[in-house]
Structures are given as structure tokens and as C-alpha cells.
Amino acid sequence: MKKMSEWNWSLDKIKDVKKNDFKVVSCFSCGGGSTMGFKLAGYEVIGNVEIDPSMMKLYKQNHNPKYPFEMPIQEFNRLSISKIPKEFFNIDILDGSPPCSTFSVSGKREQKWGGAFSFREGQAKQRLDDLFFDFIETADRLQPKIIVAENVVGLILGKARGYVSAIIEAFDEVGYTTQLFKLNAATMRVPQKRERVFFVCHRKDLSYPKLRLELHEQPITYGAVRTGKGRPISQESETYKRWKKRRPKDRNFGDIMKREIGRDTNFSTVIFKDQLVPNTITASSMYLRNDVPEFISNEDIIRIQTFPYDYDFMDQNVQYVCGMSVPPIMMKKIAEQIYLQWLK
Template sequence: MKHEWDWSLADLSSIPKNGRKVFSCFSCGGGSTMGYKLAGYEMLGNVEIDPQMMALYKRNHKPRFPFQIPIQEFKAIPDDQLPAELFDLDILDGSPPCSVFSTAGKREKKWGKEHHFREGQAKQTLDDLFFDFLDVVEKLRPRVVVAENVRGMVVGLAKGYVALVKKRFEQLGYKAQLFLLNSATMGVPQKRERIFFIAHRRDLKLPKLSLQFQEQPVLYKEIRSGRGKPLDKNGTTFKRWVQRRPSDCSFGDITERVEGKESNFNTIIIHDERVPNTIASNSWFVRYDEPYFISATDIIRIQTFPRDYDFMGADVQYVCGMSVPPMMMKRIAKQIYQQWFAKLPI
């Protein structure tokens, strides 16, 4: 029996379509896009600033309306120069870059300042991008908005930012709900906590959305594949691995104990009997029982990417770490359809 996380892009052709249309901003490699497709939605296109990510998106998803430009440029395009279909969206999806809200590092010192989100891109004030996205909401007036971000947005001082986002939704005529979800409860072999703003236009008079997921946890041993690279026995990571302890089972991060550093995303020990930790683009994932990194296939499965995704030579962990797990978005999108769209005329 094939597991749900073991799927291919070719499988999408056999999924019944529900007649609803989605457009994605900050799409990266298309993790959310694949989730919507798995749930039966039609993806019209995307906005993505990164040339490499857009190349991946085009290769794997073949969008009708791709826009490789900053979100600020997209929202400035005159309405009559945009496809008419974008003004009749069921869902506007977006994952505004969120590193300034991550609980790793001195995040508050980054707020309000320009940063390179990635080398080769223009500097942007990352904490403004969510409001740029909301400007697109105002422009396109979709029926529903789904915006994903890191858990850090609901921690500490960032809660004030969340209040501003909710207020902006209200000003635009949308009723927004905020959900903190863990992908481990959604059929994803990964403990990935993310928040989702899910909003609908008030004129639709839809009921409150309920999202409660209780899928059976998927342990690492269920998705484990061939070995990744061996650890360098003269390197720091091998020394960390040698000093692993049973107490590392909870979060798997042993950098602080070994080197006295504060770290949330560094050397992560993966155990067979546990759900793997969040796939982050800047972490090292090492097996507990042998001095090897986990394999690229492991990363693809942990992120629930399709086995035939064409990475075009890009770093697998980076692409996956920057994406929403498709199975996570599939669960959400299905509930949005069942609770909301199934009650609305197309």
C-alpha cells in the first residue's frame, strides 16, 4: 500500500477538480501550490522574486500566469494589465518571508530594517512584506485569503504585529481567523509549527472555520531511506554526534551543550522512533544511530514533496525548508472547500 506522503506529480492528473481557483504569492518552489492541487484546486499562477525558485516553479507546475517580480511591483501593475481571472479568485495564497519573526536569534533588532532575504535579491524590509501582500488582497478582492508564517509571529512583542495584520484585514472587509498548526498532526512526518491567517470576505457570510487535525504521527523509521553523506570524523558535527545523549531525544539540538552556543537550528539528531524536526534550510540533520546525514530522499519525504519533483540542481534542503509541506496545505485546503466553498455557487 502506497503511503500518502509517497506521491508523484503525475498523480495530480487523476485528482477530481473542485472548480475553485488559486493564485500564490511568495510561492518559492510551490509547496502550497502542490497542496492545493492535491485538494482539487486549479492553480492559476504565482508571484516570486527569486529567479531560481521561479525556474523550479515553472518546471514543476507550469503556471498560466507567472510573475517573476517583487510583490511591490506586482501590486503596482494597473488592473487592466492583469489577467481577468485574477479578479475572480477563490483563494489568494501567500507565505511572506518570515525570518525576522523567527524565534532564532535577535529577531527584534531586525525589525524595520532592510535585509537581503537571499543573495542576488534586492534588499527588502521583510516585516513590511505581509502588508504588501494585504495590498494585493485589496487589489484582487479574493473570496478567501490564506497566509502562512512562522510561529514566532504569536510570541512576545510580535503579537502586536499580529494585531495590526488583523486590523488591516478588518479594514479590507475580511473576517480573519488565526490558527497555530503542527504538521505532525496532519499526516506529515515532521514537527513543523506554523501559523495561518485564513480570512473570507464578509459579504459571503460564511461560518467560522474549524481546523482540528488528529492524523496518526509518521515516525522517521517509516520514511527512512538510503544514507546521506558520512560525517567528517575530524569535524565539529562528528564531535557533536559522538557526545549525543538520550536526553537529546526531545528537540535534538546539541549545539548549545557541546559548544556553549545559543542555537535552535543547527545540528539536529533524528531518531527512528520520533517524528523528525522541522526541515530548515540552515540545519544539519544527522541520524542518531550512525554517523551519517539523512538522505536527500529523506528530506523530500519529510517535507512531503513528490518523488519526481525536479530540483534542477538546486539544494534539496533549501527548497524544501523554504516551502510549506504540500500535505499540510492539502489538509487545510480540503477543509476550506468542505466548510466554505461547497456551500457557495461557483
């Protein structure tokens, strides 16, 4: 019998994973990408905090959390101790991906710093620059043994590096030693060149050694995960006209536009080629197949993000949910190493 690929899995598999008796609380949980990663590594995720009602609906449908908190992280931090489950205090791992899109490498990001934004209609506006410090306040209150926080790689580039120093200092002030890792999902059995920064912290009273996250697994190409028919590109559209002008070396429409008009633009319309590892899946970019005039399929997106094939997206956009989530297999690999090196 042919062994199934690691990215090709179902939610049913979680019940067969050997449990390790360690517990996790997830903040900014979105669709539960990191939650699924921890579960695949044997942890129990007992609760979550999520601001978006649509995402919480999805989270409940697919993960059935024991303690769901649908509210902004700031409101959670203001709850009285009596309203927070006792299991949350001194939890083994506090997980979180504080949204920091203002530190993305795209656009004039410095102009966005300090502003209040919401990711989509119906969601409360928040100062995204502050969310990491709100998360650190949560850690200070709950005093988990370990903290895992994921964020965009733009956080460690240019002027944003001062922000990283402030984060590490804030963790230190509330009693945590921090290690910073820049990781590429493509080295972790995820079919995607997704670079992300991970802050992995432990409480200072715990004598853990330096964590090593040296993962160099064989990359997976788009051709290995490609499936289903994608939505056709309308032949009347500008997208089709530009797609027709592609050349073998072009990776995105930025390459085409630079050749056509002499400047970089439209680089978020990406061309996927069977022989290459897919680019990062984001919530808003466009992804096209190179050999046929089609967008990549939803099934492609699910596989590239290593979501389970039976995940119930309900009425939500597949690309949005996946693009806003941590790839489960990426978090699984990190969680396995935390267990092996620190907790076992």
C-alpha cells in the same frame, strides 16, 4: 497491493485528482509547496508571483503556471489593471507565505525588525516586516473570496503579537474577517513537527461560518520515511566529535553543548531518531542520523517535507527549496476543509 503512504506521491497523481472548479493564485510561491497542496485538494492554481528567478525557474518546470509573474510583490501591486489577468480578480483563493524570518524564535529577533534583507545572493532586498502588508494590498486589489496566509509561529509570541493585531486590523480595513490558527504539520499526516501560523480570511460579504481546523491524525516517525544513504560526517570535523558525545536523550547539539560548556548553542544541528517525529526542516539547519555518522539523505528531506518523489529540483539545493516551502500535504488538509466547510 500495499497502499502508498500519503507522503509518498508523484506529480503525475495530480492529473487523477477530482477537480472542484475553484481557482487559486499563489504569492511568494517559492518551489510551490502550497501550490501542490491546493492541486492535491482539487483546486486549479492559475498563476503565481515570485521574486526569486531561481525559484521561478523551478516553479515553471514543475507546475507550468498559466500566468507567472517574476517580480517583487510591490511591483506586482503597481501593475496597471490591463496587465493583470481578469481571472485574478475575484479569485476564489489568494494564497501566500510572506517571508517573515525576522519573527523567527531563534536569535535576537527584535534587533532585526525594521531592517532590509534578502534571503540569498541575487535576490532583491526587502523590508520583511512590511511584506505581509504588501500582500494585504494585493488582496485589496484582487478582492479574492478567501485568503490563506502561512507564517512562522514566532509571529504570535512575545512582542510580535502586536504585529499580528496590526495584520488582522489591516485585513479588516480592506473587507476581510480573519481567523488565526496555530497548526502542527505532525497532526496532518506530515512526518515533521512543523508548527506554523495560518491566517484564513473571507470577504465580509460572504456568509461563511467559523472554520474548524481540528486535525489529529497519527504522527509519522522518522523511521517510517527514512531511506537512502546520507552523506558521511567527516571524522576530522568538530561535528563528528560532538556527534560521538551524544547521549540517548539528546535531541540536538544544544543538549551536548549545554552539558559540555554550560550554555545553549548549536541547537540548529539536530539529531534524528527513528522512533521520533522529525523536527522542522529549515533551509539552513543541519540534520544528522542518530545511529550512524551521516547527515540525513536528500530523499529523507523530500519525504519529510511531503514533496513528490519526482519533483525536479534542477540545480537547486533540495534542503533550501523544501525548507522555504509549505509542506504540500499540510496545505492539502487545510484546503480540503475550506472546500468542505465553505465552498462545497
